[in-house]
Each structure stands twice: as structure tokens, then as C-alpha cells.
Amino acid sequence: MTSKLTDKQKATLWQQRRAASYQASCRLAGYMLSEPAITLEQADERLTSLRRQYGG
Template identity: 65%
Template structure:
């Protein structure tokens, strides 16, 4: 018998499927997606910048 997925696993799977569907849809429409890749330091710096900007 197969193991049931946890809620977190279900959410992750749903997000992956949604992302794949969106990318396929964009590809059919002829749009080019630019994937961003940030390392942890760049992401932390960006978050700090946004928090300062919006006063959080």
C-alpha cells in the first residue's frame, strides 16, 4: 500500500505542478521566462533592502 502524503508534501507537489503548467503555458504562448538564481547572500541582501524600503 502506498504511503499517504503529508500536507506539506501535497503543497510542494501542487506548487511544482502549478509551476510546470505555467511554464508550459508561457512556452505555448511564445513568452520567454527568465529564471532568477540568487545565492543566499544576495537573497538576504535583497530582503534587507526591501524591509528598509517598506519599513518592516
């Protein structure tokens, strides 16, 4: 029996697939991309921290 994905899991999976597809298409076009310095989870944590700090 398979379990269904939550909306957050679906969003994360979609973002990962989108990023991989974009990187692959850039490689095919001959562009060189650097990897992001932080992960999506780290960026979300940082945004949450800043929102608490600045009351957003």
C-alpha cells in the same frame, strides 16, 4: 502499500505542478521565462532567518 502524502508534501507537489503548467502555457504563448535564482526551500529558509532577525 502506498503511504499518504503529508500536507507539506501535497503543497510542494501542487506548487511544482503549478509552476510547470505556467511555464508550459507561457512557452505556448511565445513568452520566454527565466528560471528563479533560488528554490522554494531557499526562499523559505531566508524568510525564516529574516523573521528571527527582525522579530516577525
